[in-house]
Amino acid sequence: MTASALLNAMVAAALKAGDSLSHDFANLGALEIQTKAPSDFVSAADLRAEEILFEELTRIEPGVSFHMEERGRVEGAENAGGAVWIVDPLDGTTNFLHGIPHFAVSIGLERDGELVAGVVYNPANGEMFSAGRGQGAFLNGARIQVAKRTRLEDCVVVTGIPHRGRGNHETFLNQLTRVMRAVAGVRRGGSAALDCAWVAAGRYDAFWEGALQPWDLAGGVALIREAGGVATDMEGGACVLEAGSIIAGNAIVHTAMQDILQ
Numbered sequence: 001m002t003a004s005a006l007l008n009a010m011v012a013a014a015l016k017a018g019d020s021l022s023h024d025f026a027n028l029g030a031l032e033i034q035t036k037a038p039s040d041f042v043s044a045a046d047l048r049a050e051e052i053l054f055e056e057l058t059r060i061e062p063g064v065s066f067h068m069e070e071r072g073r074v075e076g077a078e079n080a081g082g083a084v085w086i087v088d089p090l091d092g093t094t095n096f097l098h099g100i101p102h103f104a105v106s107i108g109l110e111r112d113g114e115l116v117a118g119v120v121y122n123p124a125n126g127e128m129f130s131a132g133r134g135q136g137a138f139l140n141g142a143r144i145q146v147a148k149r150t151r152l153e154d155c156v157v158v159t160g161i162p163h164r165g166r167g168n169h170e171t172f173l174n175q176l177t178r179v180m181r182a183v184a185g186v187r188r189g190g191s192a193a194l195d196c197a198w199v200a201a202g203r204y205d206a207f208w209e210g211a212l213q214p215w216d217l218a219g220g221v222a223l224i225r226e227a228g229g230v231a232t233d234m235e236g237g238a239c240v241l242e243a244g245s246i247i248a249g250n251a252i253v254h255t256a257m258q259d260i261l262q
Contacts, residue, residue, distance in 0.1 A: 003117075006060065006109075007132045010119045013056035014105045017049040017089060018123030021096070021105070024048070025124065028099060043097060046070055049089035049105065057085045057107070069215045082112040086218035086241070091120075092191030094163075101125065106193035108218025110241075118222025120197040129197040129219075131226035137200050146229035147202040150252040155205035156185040157249075157257070158195045166211060175208070178260050192246075196220020199248050200227035206249035206257045210234060214241040221246070230254040234261060 001009070024031055024045035032044045050070050057064070063077030065084045076083070085107065090096060092103030101124030109117040120129040129144075131137040137144050149155055157179060162172050180186055187204065189195050193216060195207045200223035221240050224231045230251050233243030236258060240246050247257050 001061070003132050003135060007117055007119070007130055007135070009060045010057075010107050010109070010117060011121075011128060011130055013053055013060070014107055014119045014121040014128065016056055017052045017105045018121050020048050020052055021045055021090060021103070022123045025096060025099075025101075028097065031097070033097060042070060043090075043093065045096065046090045046093060050087065053085075053087050053089055053105070053107065057087070061085075067214055069213065084110045086110060086214050088193060088215035088219075091193040091216060092189075095190045100190065102189055102191055102194060104191050104193045104197070106215065106219035108215075108222055110218065115218060115222045115225070115241075118219035118226075120193045120219045120223060122194060127197075129200065129223050131200070131223045133222075133226065135226065137223045137227035139197075139201055144201040144227050146199060146224065146227050146250045147205045147253075148250065149205050150250070152182045152253065152256050152260075153184060155183045155249075155253060156187060157183050157206040157208070158187045158189055158198065158204045159207065160190075160192060160195070160209035160212075161188050162211065172210075175261055179208075179257070182256075182260055192216040193220045196231070196246075196248065197223050199229060200224045202227075206247070206253050208234075208245075208247045208257060208261060210245040212244045212246065214244075217241055217246060221248075224248050232258075234258075 065076035066074040088106040231248040
């Protein structure tokens with residue numbers, strides 16, 4: 001399958017899962033919801049969307065391994081060439097369950113440890129972000145790029161706030177204090193996948209967050225890099241998914257944010 005055909009198939013899978021989420025979003029009162037950990041929820045909507053993605057992506061490339069939020073690790077065939085689908089069927093579950101239309105399907109494809117394609121789709125507003133290695137990044141078919149601002153005092157940045165039962169609150173508050181003093185504004189969207197996508201589209205100038213999982217980041221990191229941005233872990237390393245932390249933006253803003261956060 002060609003790179004463009006692969007990306008089109010990923011988009012189609014995200015659309016199908018998004019249709020399921022849209023139906024459930026319109027019927028939130030009927031959803032079965034479970035608590036995995038403090039302030040960490042999973043609903044029947046997550047599980048239905050993940051099942052759709054598993055079936056659709058398996059059809060695209062049989063034998064490829066999966067790393068999924070709810071299903072976990074599913075090992076594929078030995079001849080699959082080290083490829084892994086990294087999937088979050090519903091990034092921003094808390095937003096979703098509160099009727100906030102800011103959530104996403106996120107799909108990343110990794111081959112031999114390198115991200116080669118990513119899709120992030122918000123079915124609530126129909127925004128489909130996609131990127132393939134060497135092909136650029138797109139929003140609903142139109143090319144996107146990271147913002148060109150270089151002075152932090154002009155920048156709007158986004159982060160994730162650690163909730164009850166998660167993360168080191170004191171460390172985050174220290175980081176936030178330093179960043180607030182340097183930038184034009186700080187936002188909190190509630191979906192790491194969309195935070196990455198909005199950096200890729202130039203809406204946010206930078207994104208930082210810790211204590212993340214690979215499925216939170218895979219699709220979005222592919223977008224940022226293909227949109228001309230830099231995405232590293234907090235220490236500046238390229239292995240963002242393994243580290244579980246991220247600083248992202250254009251090259252100049254990324255460096256400035258890293259200096260502040262360290």
